[in-house]
Amino acid sequence: MGPDLDELADAAVSFVAGGKRLRPQFCFAGWLVAGGRADDPAIVPAAAALEWLQGSALVHDDLMDGSDTRRGRPSVHREFEARHRDGRREGDSAGFGESVAVLLGDLMLSWCDEMFRASALPTVPAALAFLDLCKTEVVAGQFLDVVGQTRATLSVAEAMRVVRFKSAKYTVERPLHMGAALAGAGDGLIASLSDVALPLGEAFQLRDDVLGVFGDPAVTGKPAGDDLREGKRTVLVARTHELTDDAGRALLAEGLGTADAVAALTDLIRTSGAWDAVEADIARLEAEADAAIDRIGGTAPEVLGPLALIATRRSR
Amino acid sequence: MGPDLDELADAAVSFVAGGKRLRPQFCFAGWLVAGGRADDPAIVPAAAALEWLQGSALVHDDLMDGSDTRRGRPSVHREFEARHRDGRREGDSAGFGESVAVLLGDLMLSWCDEMFRASALPTVPAALAFLDLCKTEVVAGQFLDVVGQTRATLSVAEAMRVVRFKSAKYTVERPLHMGAALAGAGDGLIASLSDVALPLGEAFQLRDDVLGVFGDPAVTGKPAGDDLREGKRTVLVARTHELTDDAGRALLAEGLGTADAVAALTDLIRTSGAWDAVEADIARLEAEADAAIDRIGGTAPEVLGPLALIATRRSR
Numbered sequence: 001m002g003p004d005l006d007e008l009a010d011a012a013v014s015f016v017a018g019g020k021r022l023r024p025q026f027c028f029a030g031w032l033v034a035g036g037r038a039d040d041p042a043i044v045p046a047a048a049a050l051e052w053l054q055g056s057a058l059v060h061d062d063l064m065d066g067s068d069t070r071r072g073r074p075s076v077h078r079e080f081e082a083r084h085r086d087g088r089r090e091g092d093s094a095g096f097g098e099s100v101a102v103l104l105g106d107l108m109l110s111w112c113d114e115m116f117r118a119s120a121l122p123t124v125p126a127a128l129a130f131l132d133l134c135k136t137e138v139v140a141g142q143f144l145d146v147v148g149q150t151r152a153t154l155s156v157a158e159a160m161r162v163v164r165f166k167s168a169k170y171t172v173e174r175p176l177h178m179g180a181a182l183a184g185a186g187d188g189l190i191a192s193l194s195d196v197a198l199p200l201g202e203a204f205q206l207r208d209d210v211l212g213v214f215g216d217p218a219v220t221g222k223p224a225g226d227d228l229r230e231g232k233r234t235v236l237v238a239r240t241h242e243l244t245d246d247a248g249r250a251l252l253a254e255g256l257g258t259a260d261a262v263a264a265l266t267d268l269i270r271t272s273g274a275w276d277a278v279e280a281d282i283a284r285l286e287a288e289a290d291a292a293i294d295r296i297g298g299t300a301p302e303v304l305g306p307l308a309l310i311a312t313r314r315s316r
Numbered sequence: 317m318g319p320d321l322d323e324l325a326d327a328a329v330s331f332v333a334g335g336k337r338l339r340p341q342f343c344f345a346g347w348l349v350a351g352g353r354a355d356d357p358a359i360v361p362a363a364a365a366l367e368w369l370q371g372s373a374l375v376h377d378d379l380m381d382g383s384d385t386r387r388g389r390p391s392v393h394r395e396f397e398a399r400h401r402d403g404r405r406e407g408d409s410a411g412f413g414e415s416v417a418v419l420l421g422d423l424m425l426s427w428c429d430e431m432f433r434a435s436a437l438p439t440v441p442a443a444l445a446f447l448d449l450c451k452t453e454v455v456a457g458q459f460l461d462v463v464g465q466t467r468a469t470l471s472v473a474e475a476m477r478v479v480r481f482k483s484a485k486y487t488v489e490r491p492l493h494m495g496a497a498l499a500g501a502g503d504g505l506i507a508s509l510s511d512v513a514l515p516l517g518e519a520f521q522l523r524d525d526v527l528g529v530f531g532d533p534a535v536t537g538k539p540a541g542d543d544l545r546e547g548k549r550t551v552l553v554a555r556t557h558e559l560t561d562d563a564g565r566a567l568l569a570e571g572l573g574t575a576d577a578v579a580a581l582t583d584l585i586r587t588s589g590a591w592d593a594v595e596a597d598i599a600r601l602e603a604e605a606d607a608a609i610d611r612i613g614g615t616a617p618e619v620l621g622p623l624a625l626i627a628t629r630r631s632r
Contacts, residue, residue: 001456001481008459060422064415089466091547091573099380099462102418103455106376109422110451113429117444128433135426139419140317143324146415150405165317231407257407 016051018071023050023175030179032303042121049115056108063101065230072221077101127181134174141166153241154233168201195292203285204311206278209236219316228265231257240274286312332367334387339366339491346495348619358437365431372424379417381546388537393417443497450490457482469557470549484517511608519601520627522594525552535632544581547573556590602628
């Protein structure tokens with residue numbers, strides 16, 4: 001379609017070159033647990049396609065959150081804003097960056113479907129039903145999140161609901177389902193995989209919350225306390241609100257979403273006992289997931305056990 | 317998924333309740349020309365699915381252009397900005413509106429694929445290949461457009477290239493191809509439909525350019541001269557740049573994208589002969605499309621003739 005479009009295609013390809021590739025890994029794990037062969041190339045396009053979905057979600061997320069960085073590099077809208085400014089082009093640099101981010105996210109979202117269907121397996125239609133659910137659920141979760149951010153406070157229960165849609169189903173449950181469905185899994189195994197995925201996915205997101213406050217910027221690629229500066233109403237913040245006293249709640253109300261209060265809020269999350277409480281939740285959810293893995297039996301412990309550890313004990 | 321999500325789903329449904337439904341009409345026309353039965357319900361989901369794609373493109377387009385209105389109502393980002401402000405919610409109202417618009421566009425884009433595949437025809441995989449092309453091409457066209465807007469001037473040839481991807485292929489060619497492929501069309505008919513679609517689609521977009529400057533706001537649902545106020549570098553503007561004198565070019569350079577110069581620019585487009593030139597282009601493209609329709613023969617004149625008129629002689 002011409003060299004003018006290289007800039008867009010290159011940005012798409014380089015964006016998905018990084019990342020943890022958790023969703024493809026869970027898709028592949030579902031495939032293996034349901035009896036798919038590890039060396040069958042047909043699973044590769046479907047599993048890899050989920051990185052386009054994740055790329056789309058991240059590019060649009062960074063735009064909505066106004067995040068400056070992603071994986072230690074400028075976010076897409078910031079990168080194209082800089083190219084516009086440095087190239088002394090006509091018009092508004094920030095607007096140009098935002099437009100490119102909207103379009104790049106749309107492109108990646110379209111490519112997810114296209115690549116997923118390239119897995120030439122007779123089971124693709126059954127697996128696509130889970131991809132469809134996944135795509136609707138992740139937007140629904142993000143919408144609940146965006147609406148939740150407009151409330152003065154968010155209860156732990158409400159924050160956990162966002163986590164369920166935005167992370168647990170999207171990152172773990174549906175990718176497992178897609179892989180399993182591609183290998184021809186029946187309803188029983190699909191349900192058993194949900195029993196693993198939901199606690200595991202919730203633990204995954206709680207770990208993300210913790211890393212968003214206490215993570216090492218050199219490892220996470222995000223500035224320390226970024227979630228607090230952006231004012232995200234995470235489960236960790238909701239738990240702090242629940243456990244702290246009136247002075248703590250006043251600090252939360254005033255400091256969340258500002259750059260100045262990051263250190264004080266980090267301290268509050270620790271001293272209120274919220275960090276410990278969330279770590280206890282993670283441990284409990286991990287144990288639930290482990291028990292569900294054991295109930296599936298077969299290759300499940302070998303396949304899903306290591307992935308569960310990566311999801312919940314990671315440092316980035 | 318709970319009542320909190322009704323607001324998002326309702327916005328999606330009410331958005332696609334309006335509109336000209338040109339893409340479904342072209343998809344249905346392709347189906348008929350290729351021998352599909354008019355009363356076969358299997359074509360309906362695929363044709364209707366294209367309204368989700370169009371809804372997604374419009375919601376994201378309005379966001380990128382900062383448009384306040386769509387079809388005489390507030391654009392989605394403005395509507396949700398107002399709801400946030402009127403509901404006295406926490407945080408930035410404009411940011412909330414923008415986030416909802418990003419998410420709603422993503423949701424509609426996902427629903428396009430899902431609904432298209434609900435047409436339970438054995439030809440769906442062949443038709444999906446054209447949907448995939450369509451989705452990539454429309455983003456590519458929008459990217460070329462966004463990049464084109466950052467140049468001091470855009471030649472008629474460059475502006476026509478944007479039109480080809482963003483409008484001719486997206487609005488006419490690929491919908492015709494999808495419908496024809498669903499009815500089992502071979503490569504010959506697909507190529508013949510391109511011969512109709514590209515001139516017709518270009519004429520369609522040129523009509524849009526003219527309506528964006530000279531259209532009746534009561535009929536178009538957009539304020540008069542909106543394209544000029546937004547500074548769009550359309551073919552009509554490129555043609556004016558080409559035909560006018562130095563004084564006219566100075567007026568274009570200074571006035572395009574401002575509210576004050578709308579009347580003067582409207583006048584310039586008329587007096588420079590650009591409007592006449594574009595009307596002549598539309599007539600020539602219409603004649604090309606008509607000749608291509610006649611070459612297909614069969615039911616093509618009856619099916620495509622009226623649609624060609626709607627696309628190029630409309631007033632909204």
